[in-house]
Amino acid sequence: MSTATDTHGPAVAEHDASGHVHHSPHLAHHFDSPEQQFMSAKLGMWVFLGTEILMFGGLFCAYSVYRRSHPLVFEFAADEYLSTPLGALNTIILISSSLTMAWGVRCAQLTQKAGLIVCLILTLMGACGFMVVKTIEYTRKWDEHVFVGEMFEKNPNRYIITGTTVPPKAPTSSPLPATLTPPPNVADGNAGTSDVAIIRPITAGPAGISPDYLVPPAPVAEERSPTYEQLSAADKKEVSTFFSIYFLMTGLHGIHVLVGMGLITWILIRATKNEFSSEYFTPVDLVGLYWHLVDLIWIFLFPLLYLIH
Amino acid sequence: MSSSSISTAAPPAQIYLSPPEDNYLTHDKGIKSWIFTLDHKRIGIMYMMAILSFFFVGGMFAMLLRTELLWPTAWMIHDAYGKVDTESTLTFYNNMFTLHGAVMVFLFIIPAIPAILGNLILPLMLGAKDVAFPRLNLMSLWVYWIGASFFLYVLLGGVLSSGFGIHLPGGMGLDTGWTFYAPYSTTKSLAGVVPATFGAFVVGFSSILTGVNFVTTLHILRPKGMTWFRMPLFLWALYATSIIQILATPVLAITLLLVIAERVLRVGIFDPAIGGDPILYQHFFWFYSHPAVYIMILPGMGVISEVISVFSRKHIFGYNFIAFSSIAIALLGFLVWGHHMFVSGQSALTDSIFSLLTFSVAIPSAVKVFNWIATLYNGSIRFKTPMLYALGFILLFTIGGLTGLFLGALSMDVPLHDTYFVVAHFHYVMMGSMLFAFLAGMYYWFPKIFGKMYSEKVGRIAALMVFTGFNLAFFPQFIAGTKGMPRRWATYPEKYVVYHRTSTCGAYLMGLGLLTVAGNWAHALRRGPKAPPNPWGANTLEWHCSSPPPYYNFKKTPVADDPYNLGAWEYESPTEGWIPRHTAPDPSNATTADRTRPVTH
Numbered sequence: 001m002s003t004a005t006d007t008h009g010p011a012v013a014e015h016d017a018s019g020h021v022h023h024s025p026h027l028a029h030h031f032d033s034p035e036q037q038f039m040s041a042k043l044g045m046w047v048f049l050g051t052e053i054l055m056f057g058g059l060f061c062a063y064s065v066y067r068r069s070h071p072l073v074f075e076f077a078a079d080e081y082l083s084t085p086l087g088a089l090n091t092i093i094l095i096s097s098s099l100t101m102a103w104g105v106r107c108a109q110l111t112q113k114a115g116l117i118v119c120l121i122l123t124l125m126g127a128c129g130f131m132v133v134k135t136i137e138y139t140r141k142w143d144e145h146v147f148v149g150e151m152f153e154k155n156p157n158r159y160i161i162t163g164t165t166v167p168p169k170a171p172t173s174s175p176l177p178a179t180l181t182p183p184p185n186v187a188d189g190n191a192g193t194s195d196v197a198i199i200r201p202i203t204a205g206p207a208g209i210s211p212d213y214l215v216p217p218a219p220v221a222e223e224r225s226p227t228y229e230q231l232s233a234a235d236k237k238e239v240s241t242f243f244s245i246y247f248l249m250t251g252l253h254g255i256h257v258l259v260g261m262g263l264i265t266w267i268l269i270r271a272t273k274n275e276f277s278s279e280y281f282t283p284v285d286l287v288g289l290y291w292h293l294v295d296l297i298w299i300f301l302f303p304l305l306y307l308i309h
Numbered sequence: 310m311s312s313s314s315i316s317t318a319a320p321p322a323q324i325y326l327s328p329p330e331d332n333y334l335t336h337d338k339g340i341k342s343w344i345f346t347l348d349h350k351r352i353g354i355m356y357m358m359a360i361l362s363f364f365f366v367g368g369m370f371a372m373l374l375r376t377e378l379l380w381p382t383a384w385m386i387h388d389a390y391g392k393v394d395t396e397s398t399l400t401f402y403n404n405m406f407t408l409h410g411a412v413m414v415f416l417f418i419i420p421a422i423p424a425i426l427g428n429l430i431l432p433l434m435l436g437a438k439d440v441a442f443p444r445l446n447l448m449s450l451w452v453y454w455i456g457a458s459f460f461l462y463v464l465l466g467g468v469l470s471s472g473f474g475i476h477l478p479g480g481m482g483l484d485t486g487w488t489f490y491a492p493y494s495t496t497k498s499l500a501g502v503v504p505a506t507f508g509a510f511v512v513g514f515s516s517i518l519t520g521v522n523f524v525t526t527l528h529i530l531r532p533k534g535m536t537w538f539r540m541p542l543f544l545w546a547l548y549a550t551s552i553i554q555i556l557a558t559p560v561l562a563i564t565l566l567l568v569i570a571e572r573v574l575r576v577g578i579f580d581p582a583i584g585g586d587p588i589l590y591q592h593f594f595w596f597y598s599h600p601a602v603y604i605m606i607l608p609g610m611g612v613i614s615e616v617i618s619v620f621s622r623k624h625i626f627g628y629n630f631i632a633f634s635s636i637a638i639a640l641l642g643f644l645v646w647g648h649h650m651f652v653s654g655q656s657a658l659t660d661s662i663f664s665l666l667t668f669s670v671a672i673p674s675a676v677k678v679f680n681w682i683a684t685l686y687n688g689s690i691r692f693k694t695p696m697l698y699a700l701g702f703i704l705l706f707t708i709g710g711l712t713g714l715f716l717g718a719l720s721m722d723v724p725l726h727d728t729y730f731v732v733a734h735f736h737y738v739m740m741g742s743m744l745f746a747f748l749a750g751m752y753y754w755f756p757k758i759f760g761k762m763y764s765e766k767v768g769r770i771a772a773l774m775v776f777t778g779f780n781l782a783f784f785p786q787f788i789a790g791t792k793g794m795p796r797r798w799a800t801y802p803e804k805y806v807v808y809h810r811t812s813t814c815g816a817y818l819m820g821l822g823l824l825t826v827a828g829n830w831a832h833a834l835r836r837g838p839k840a841p842p843n844p845w846g847a848n849t850l851e852w853h854c855s856s857p858p859p860y861y862n863f864k865k866t867p868v869a870d871d872p873y874n875l876g877a878w879e880y881e882s883p884t885e886g887w888i889p890r891h892t893a894p895d896p897s898n899a900t901t902a903d904r905t906r907p908v909t910h
Contacts, residue, residue, distance in 0.1 A: 058560050
């Protein structure tokens, strides 16, 4: 991102020791040629995108671990709470915006100012559309009392998207006695209970990467995704973990979309000032790369979260 | 021998001098010319001031810890009635070792060599005018400061809450250990976990930005004649380090974000009470933090490769092997994180695989050590201060590395886990090796950076003090560890008194030695004689320009040749520096000529 801003250092010509005059006003003093400068900006951006993938990689890793240990939870929650049509709509929007972005980069390379501006505006509209759909989805979750953290269990009488009603949870299905749930005030979390009491026995707890990792999960009897009642007590506890992962992954992605919107606005403003041409289009190219990465991550998120039933 | 053939084939060294009045230190004046500078050298100097300050802070914590351990009881803090307040002392001790670890790791060891010496020297070594992205470089410095200020906030919070009963929001010291293990860090700890983890998260970005910058610079800005395999080994080491910074740090970033999310939003990823898996935290954490160990040590190894060659007046032995071993360490370092978790409940199969992979890291490490020793062999060794630290490095790194193999062996790790043996091991690697390499590098490049010479005599005395103090401090800890002394205990049985007291005495001696180092540098800055452009007779490009370097490093991009072609320089008595050799060395006997030249200084 910021790599793009390195291109016009102060006092470019003033300190140029070799004495020759630069042809491009964008050439920084420490580069020999605009090509070299462009190559390094591009390489830096690719490396930075690599770090982005690794950052998301941590969340994908957490996703894999919990999906492996609680497959039924993921099928249940994804099927019952995530709207595939909305996810698909967002996928289409984002892929289209990637197309307009790539088109915009091409326009910049060909010094087509009008085309570049139109493409950037379309891309920005795509990004806004994505965020609007995302907001609709998040609002629905909020209305259903599904949010990040422990809230899922506390609101069993939830709104059901699919229209089927689920009878209220029987009191016996509560997996843990109320006393074992840590109180919300973490400061006093250890007041009444011992550590041993809070950490549940390993059979009740998550498998994770622990010795019982190798125990295969119970086979699914039917083809349909399980209902809440069909989940085991341990699985019911994990539903909130699914939503935590869902919100963290889509939330971090959403933050990246917002950053992308800021960057697109920035190059849009610069484009209207006629700053880009076939001689110099590095920022457009780099923002384009970033936007494709945001798109790419969503292309992984969509099937992993929405299409797993 | 290949080295002699290279040195005779290479053209004579060229030196690019500029008027000494106009250098990067005097080029611009005023505080703004520093804060907003894009010059890599000034950024390096500002990093130096920041990082050395945090080294001092971390060192003070270490002194307090060692002082507390002088007596086996929790004696340090007394309540209002003059009685020993055990509870407060224990909390104090927990805070001290956590902040010592966190400050040293995140704010000193990881950035020290890449951010200070890397920034100062890397572009000079390339003959480049700057790093590829100067603004990103400046940003990484200020990002570092933002992250560090979160640590300072935690620190201040701890002092205020324990000393004055004032509680800052979210910041009352830190008692989790630098590893922030869940679920303690996400539930029970009262301390400033959120600001501290956020600080580490932010500092991580500084590390990533530096890595991106260096990788790009090394790919794009190498000068004519510097192929990948003519790059000085310090640059190879920085390249390998940058790769780790780029690949591992984002994982730490997301891990720390998850810790914050778990603490603030009660997300159940790590805490078993809300459906999480604490082992998963350890996997995430060590996936970064083991490679981070190589972020700490690899640039140090690069410094040593330069220093050993120059002060033996010999071409580095086994250049390709040293270069490749850096890359091998960087890659293998990603596959061994599980050895921190042998007793935490991962499967026996996983344990065995990680143990095997851990042993494999010893191979590239040993390749380096043997190549350095082979470089020393038959060299005309000059025991200058940087060389003393470099030799100390080889010895201490060998001890630290070999004891690492003890801990990598499954059966040995079970009894030694979480004892002082581990403490001694990683201090030998991090402090004995990395700190020694850092000091070697600082002394080696000091004349270039500041254009002043330091007192060689004081430098040597300080080096001996640090070396003696270090071994006195940490060798007894190996013994205490094998006898069962657990780490992180503020009180201990009587039988360990002798080890702890010896260790504390050593720590004081080392602290004194380091203060002497600081005094040595301060004196040199104020009154040191002017340094010649090339005081050591090294052939890497940074010695081809004036000391201190001009603002734009090189007026004309120099052409690089073999960086270890030391025969291209000869000693000039009046300036006490080295100048390009005018008479061609006898081609049949170049290395012998180097070796037998009388050492007159």
